[in-house]
Structures are given as C-alpha cells and as structure tokens.
Amino acid sequence: MSIRGAAAIVGYHEIPTRRNYPGRSNWSMLAEAANGAIRDAGLRKDQIDGLLCQEGFNSLTVAEYMQLSPKYTQSMTLHGATATGAVSAGAAAIAAGYADYILCVMGGTRDPEAGGQQPGGFRNPQQMSAQPRGGGGPASRGTEWESPYGPVVAANGGYGLIKQRHMYEFGTTQEQFAKCSVDQRFNALLDPNAAFSGQPITIEDVLNSRFTNDPLHLLECVMPCAGAGAWIMTSAERARALPNKPVYVLGAGGPATSHDTIFMERNVTTSPVALSAPVALRMSGYNARDMQFAEFYDCYTILVMMCLEDAGICPKGEIGPFYASTDTTYKGGFPINTNGGQISGGQPVGGGGGGIKQVIEAARQIMGRAGPRQIAKNDLCLVNG
C-alpha cells in the first residue's frame, strides 16, 4: 500500500539555533516550538491528537507536561534520523488513521543550570562511559568496543574514519569537501535562524581550520547548539482546509539502518540511505534526478555527501566532482541545505533534534516562505535524516 500524498506538513515553527539560551529549560524550548507550530497551522492545542518526540525525551512525559492526550504517540530513537523518521512515521500514522493532527516537536537547551541536556534535570552520567551494547547506555556515544580506544564526542571519530576511506576509495579531495561547507555557509548568511548567519567563509578558511579528527576539519563539523523546532502533520483532505500551502509527503522510506555505531558498519562508505531512498522514490514516482533541491542531514560534510550519492543524486563515488562543478547554494543549479544545514546553522542538541533544520527548511521552501533565500523551483525536495 502506498501512502503517496496521503499526509502533509501544514505548519512549523523554528526557534533560532544559538550556542546557548541561558536560563531556558528544555521544556520551555519544546513548549515554545510546539505552540508556534500549532498556531502557524491555524489549529488549537486541543485539536492535536498525535505526538512524536525525540530520543531521550519520552513522549509520554512531553504529553503530560503539555497536557495533551494523544491517541498516537512515540519517541523516535534514531539518532540523526529522528526528525526525518518522524515525518515518515507521521505520514504512515495519518494514512492509517491513528491520528488526525500530529505534532512533531524536538530540540532543547544546553544550559546545565536549567536542566542540562536531559529533560529531567540530569546531566547524562553515561555520556563518556563504555557501557556494554544493550546495557542501556546512550548509543553512539561510546560502547565497550570503541570508547577504550579513545572516546568520541558525538561522532567525530567515526566520520573521520569514513571520510578517510572515501578519499581512499574514490579520490575525493579536501577541497571538494570544503566546497560543501562553503556553499552551506553562503546559504546560512541570510537565515536569521542560523547560528553562523552573516559570517562568510572561504575554501581556505575550511582547509586552515584545525582538525577535530584528521581528515575532518572543524569547519566540516556541526557545532552543538540550543534550539528547537516543531511541525504539524495532517491528512491531505484536512490540509486543504488550513491556511498554509500543504507540503505533501509524496514518498517516504525508512527509517533504515545497518548499524548503530559507525565502527560496526561493514561498508563504511555506504549509508543506509541506499536502503531507504529507493523506497521513497519508488513511492513518489520520481527519480532522484527529478528532484529540484535537497535537505540532507549534515552532522559532517562527509555524511551529507555520502548520503547524496546513496540517494542517487550522483553516481557512487562521484560526489566530490559533483560539488566541485555544482553551485549548491540557493542561487545555484541544485540547492542543498538552503538554510546552511546544521554545519552552518548549528545543531540543536537533544536526541536527534538536529534534523529539524532539514525538515523545517524543506517545508519552508515548498511553502514559498524562505524570504531572500527562496528558491524558484521549489516543488520537489528530497529530505534525508
């Protein structure tokens, strides 16, 4: 059964991504984002009957806090794929009739005085641990087979290994990776929600920035930030009665996976997008090359570039030359991460909350509300998390 066009995003709200919001708690960020999205969609809170939240923020707790009684709810535990996974799950839930108006809300603060990165006021005591797999420790932040060889913050180590291997297998160059960062920074310049708004960079700036994990430069990595976002999904029929131009989900695939931590990926230069993108595209009836722009999860340059290959935007191994020869800014031939993504927009912390940047920007561009960054061909976007 296809759910092509059955559901749509009908409203959103993004709290600008910043290094921190001193004094703000996670709850206040989530509440502001949620209320903004509900208002933007032209709805009332009591109409919300579905709730999708992020990893580490139990949706049952969020529902209680917001005094919602969703008849369909879950927390997506998908790391960076959490936000996009919520679109996929939300569209299916709408089509199945589990709920009529689903609120997806993600993000958080980084102020430890106001609750740290955890919703209950605890700093995560296991963040640097070597918990056994399945032992309840936070995944991707170190397991007993990785942390003893050098703990990783976020995934710098893993993506350093992937980038090294991509350069080895396909000859991708540092300049080509840097072009990805520079194009995205250009896109962030005019986005007031971006942490690096108004701060241009050059290829040389990227190449001269220090290594976090050689061969990864600092300016190829996300900066952990505070921020939040929310969006509302409903059926195509209900969407037509609401004020905003509906953003229809024409196809969805995944969430897909082949590993948890990067070290366990068998073929490190191929991502699970190779599993999920064909499902989404087949459902939509389009080819990857039909897409007019892309919003792709970008914790690191190597990830966005590898995933674009796996989605079929270019042949495998050719993303380096693709970036070198393509203007991927909002003014260019194939715009990618038109708000600067997370590398230049900042990565809102909290259980995969970063992907809100991609989901919301895709909706914003398709609705035609991107202001000075508005792209002209804005009907077909491929989004990845």
Next chain:
Amino acid sequence: MPDFPTPLVTPDTAPFWKGCQAGQLLLQRCAACGALRYPPRPMCPQCTSKETGWVPASGRGTVYSYTVTHQALHPSLADKVPHLVILVELEEGVRITSNIVDCPPDQVRIGMPVEVVFHQVNPELTLPKFRPAGTA
C-alpha cells in the same frame, strides 16, 4: 579526574578479555556454521546458532581506515593527543576498532600491514592494539 572508560565484563564478553590478558586475540567461531565474529555476541548473525567456540586469531591484518584524534575527548587523554584510532581488517576477515601504536600519525596508510600487541591498562583490563607489522 574521571577514570578512563573501561568495559564492563559480561558473561558474553569475558572470554575475549581473558584472552587479551593471556596475550591472545580470541574470536568467536560459530559451532554450527563456522563463521567468525567480533565483537562477542551470544548469537551467530549468519545462521542464528547460539553454539559458540573461541579460536585465536593470527593477530595480523591491514588498516581499513584511520583517523587522528586531535581533541582530548576525555580528561585522561589530555597528554595523549593526537592519538590514532584505526579500523583493522584481520586476516580472518573480521574487523576490529583499535589504536595503532609505535607509528607516527603521518606514517599510517590504508592497507598497511599491522600486528596485534597487548596493552595492559590495569590488572583487570588488557586492550588489543596494533603496530606496523614486523617492527618487533
């Protein structure tokens, strides 16, 4: 200073860590289909059998990929950066995350032959690490 993260030894993983203490890199071998696996897990992902034995690996392999960590991501690493994290493809076809030692960062290459050495962290824990082959 927080202690360097050390693995919790579980019934599934104890033979591996005991092997390291005895100077042996042990891999699980499925008793039903013979497939080798790492890290230790109770079920064979190839055939789903839970019957398992342990066999010593040669300890030889090649660098599949590597990264040079420049940030001290744990207080105990402050005087140890930059340090090298590598993925090793063992001769037996099994891949393992580790460090390379006795090798300057600019000398590491994908495909270079390496061999296991054992590094005692404390009386309870010995880690398998790798050095360029033939440097003994």
